[in-house]
Amino acid sequence: MRAALADRLGAPVVATRTATAGFTRGFAGVLTAADGSRAFVKAAPHDSRLASWYGWEAAILDRLPSGLPAPRTRWTLADSSWFAIALDVVDGYPPRRPWEPSELASTLTAYAGVAAALDTPPNDLAALNPPHLADLAQADILRWGDVAAGREPAPPFPAGLEQRLPELVGLESRLPGYVASASSLIHGDLRPDNVLFGPDGQVWFCDWTWLCRGPAWFDLVTLLLGGHAAGDPEVTVGPLATTGGTRLPAGPTRVSGPEAAVAPAPAVTTDWLDAAFAAHPAAANAPPDALDVTLAALAGYFLTTPTLVPDTATEQFTAHQRRSGEYAFAWLACRQGWS
Known part of the structure; x- marks a missing residue:
C-alpha cells in the first residue's frame, strides 16, 4: 500500500506527519x-x-456545494487489501478551548454559510440518500427511555440529580418529532475538533462522514457544546495534522464501583452559550x-456510550464521551434550574 500511494502521488514519499489524535484507529496523516x-491521507x-x-466521506466531499469550506477528495485508492482516500491539505489549527470569542464568532459566521448552502442541497448530494436524524435519534441517540425501562444501565448522574430521569425522558422524546420534517442536510458531527483555522483565517469544516438530513440547529448545539468547557484543563495530543488534529480535555476515564455514582457536574456558566444559540x-x-x-438527548447518549467502546475507537474516546455528557447535562441543568 505504501508503494501504491507513492505511485499515485507521482513521487516517493519523503515525509509523513501522522495525526496521532482523534477518535478512530485508521491511519491519518499528511504525506509529502x-x-x-x-x-x-486516511487509510x-x-x-x-x-x-x-472513508469511502462514504469521499463520495460526500465530491458532491458538497462549490465553495463550501471543506477539504475536497483528490482520489481514492484500493490496493493490497487496504483502502485510502487523499484529501486537500489544510495547514490549520483547531479552536482553543474554551471558546475564544473571536474564534467562536468566526466559526459561527462560517457555519451560517454552510447551513444556508445545505438548506436546499444539490441533487447529486441528496441522491446519496443520507440517513435522517429522526431515524438516527430513534435507533441510537435516545437513551434515557431505555435507562428508565431498565434496558440500559443508568449512567452516573451528577450528585443529587438522579430524580430528574422522568424529565430527561420527556425532553429527549421530543427530538424525533422536532427534526422529522427537516429536508436540509447537516454535518452531523460538528465539534470543534472538526473545525480548523487556516493561516489566512479561513474556517474549514472537516470529517463529513456523518452527513444526514436534519435541522441546522442540531449542528449548532453540538458545536457550542464541544467548545464551552470553561476552566477545563487541556491536553494537546500529538501533532495537529489537517482533519486528524484535535485537542482533548483532560477528562477522566470510566470508573466503576461506588465512585461512579458521585461524579460531580462541572461548573458551567451558560448565559453566553444560550445567547450564541439564540442569535x-x-x-x-x-x-x-x-x-x-x-x-437532554446528547447527555443521555454521551453518558451511556463510554460503556460501549467500538473497536474502531481510540483510547481517547471514553474520556471524550464522558466529558461531553457531563457538559451537556450541566448546561441543561443550568437552563432548567436544577440543583
Whole structure:
C-alpha cells in the first residue's frame, strides 16, 4: 500500500506527519512527496468499517456545494487489501478551548454559510440518500427511555440529580418529532475538533462522514457544546495534522464501583452559550425548547456510550464521551434550574 500511494502521488514519499489524535484507529496523516506535492491521507483495511466510512466521506466531499469550506477528495485508492482516500491539505489549527470569542464568532459566521448552502442541497448530494436524524435519534441517540425501562444501565448522574430521569425522558422524546420534517442536510458531527483555522483565517469544516438530513440547529448545539468547557484543563495530543488534529480535555476515564455514582457536574456558566444559540440564523426556526431537548438527548447518549467502546475507537474516546455528557447535562441543568 505504501508503494501504491507513492505511485499515485507521482513521487516517493519523503515525509509523513501522522495525526496521532482523534477518535478512530485508521491511519491519518499528511504525506509529502519528493516533488513537494502533499496530500492528507486516511487509510484502513478494506474490509473494515473505517474503510466504508472513508469511502462514504469521499463520495460526500465530491458532491458538497462549490465553495463550501471543506477539504475536497483528490482520489481514492484500493490496493493490497487496504483502502485510502487523499484529501486537500489544510495547514490549520483547531479552536482553543474554551471558546475564544473571536474564534467562536468566526466559526459561527462560517457555519451560517454552510447551513444556508445545505438548506436546499444539490441533487447529486441528496441522491446519496443520507440517513435522517429522526431515524438516527430513534435507533441510537435516545437513551434515557431505555435507562428508565431498565434496558440500559443508568449512567452516573451528577450528585443529587438522579430524580430528574422522568424529565430527561420527556425532553429527549421530543427530538424525533422536532427534526422529522427537516429536508436540509447537516454535518452531523460538528465539534470543534472538526473545525480548523487556516493561516489566512479561513474556517474549514472537516470529517463529513456523518452527513444526514436534519435541522441546522442540531449542528449548532453540538458545536457550542464541544467548545464551552470553561476552566477545563487541556491536553494537546500529538501533532495537529489537517482533519486528524484535535485537542482533548483532560477528562477522566470510566470508573466503576461506588465512585461512579458521585461524579460531580462541572461548573458551567451558560448565559453566553444560550445567547450564541439564540442569535444564530440556524436557530431562527427552532422550536422554543429545541436546545433543551437536544441537550437532554446528547447527555443521555454521551453518558451511556463510554460503556460501549467500538473497536474502531481510540483510547481517547471514553474520556471524550464522558466529558461531553457531563457538559451537556450541566448546561441543561443550568437552563432548567436544577440543583
